Amino acid sequence: MIHARGGVVHSLDIAKDRHEALKAAANAAKGCDMLVTLGGASVGDYDLVRDAFGEEGLALDFWKIAMRPGKPMIFGRLGATAMLGLPGNPVSALVCALLFMGPAIDRLSGRLPRLPLxxxxxxxxxxxxxxxxxxxxxxxxxxxxxxxxxxxxxxxxxxxxxxxxxxxxxxxxxxxxxxxxxxxxxxxxxxxxxxxx
Structure with missing residues (x-):
């Protein structure tokens, strides 16, 4: 989906559900236009993305949205990098990527955001x-x-x-x-x- 919008993917290693691993991922994304995470965005014991990134300076714009599937989604900024935390369930992640990630990439690329027809x-x-x-x-x-x-x-x-x-x-x-x-x-x-x- 990122390639289809003209983006270049820099794939990071899978981060363990630990604060230090997530902080390392946040630091590895410095210099990227947008950091996209999959999973770890909800409220379970292992959903640590929001807290770990908060310790790295995440300026949270919103967390949780009133849609189904896709409620536990995060958006904010890590310094100059936009951060989008997609839900872990695969369909939730895909629907949120269609509605939010694709248009965000358009905007970062200087285009008008495009949504599905x-x-x-x-x-x-x-x-x-x-x-x-x-x-x-x-x-x-x-x-x-x-x-x-x-x-x-x-x-x-x-x-x-x-x-x-x-x-x-x-x-x-x-x-x-x-x-x-x-x-x-x-x-x-x-x-x-x-x-x-």
Whole structure:
């Protein structure tokens, strides 16, 4: 995804879930435009990224966002380096990378931020009411008589990567959306061109 936005990847070693290893990673990223971490951003015993980077001078802009998947995300600055801490669950990391990392790279490159293409669609299956976080549901798309039909996958757990790999789009559900029936209108983000070129 970084290459697709024109970025150059400098891959650091995997950091152990220890303060000293994470501090070393923060120091190794000096001189980079952006440091992207995967995992360690939540509230468990081994989620140490925010605290360890804080000890290295992280100026935290925000931590935790009201979306699903992807709540435990970190953004701030380590000196001159932008820092984006993606969640550890693979689907959460991918969705956050699409919505935040790609546009941030665009901005750092002097371009207008690009987001995945957003289109109207017809819902292919009923959905229960949504909770307090904006939801991005993996779905298949098919062209029909009434336009695009987006059918959400039955399994939406953020650890199930195969659903993301097989998805054509993400259905966007606003916070506290009421129950939806098949045939209702929704908005989707296309995944085929979402990482940009």
């Amino acid at each position: 957003r289109l109207p669609a017809i819902l292919g299956a009923a959905l229960p009411e949504n909770g307090p976080r904006e939801a991005y549901l993996r779905a298949s798309l098919k062209a029909g008589n009434n336009g695009l039909c987006a059918t959400p996958f039955p399994q939406q757990d953020s650890s199930i990567l195969s659903g993301f790999a097989n998805a054509d789009a993400l259905i966007i559900r606003p916070p506290f959306a009421s129950k939806s029936e098949a045939g209702d209108k929704v908005e989707v983000l296309l995944l085929d061109a979402s990482i940009g070129s």
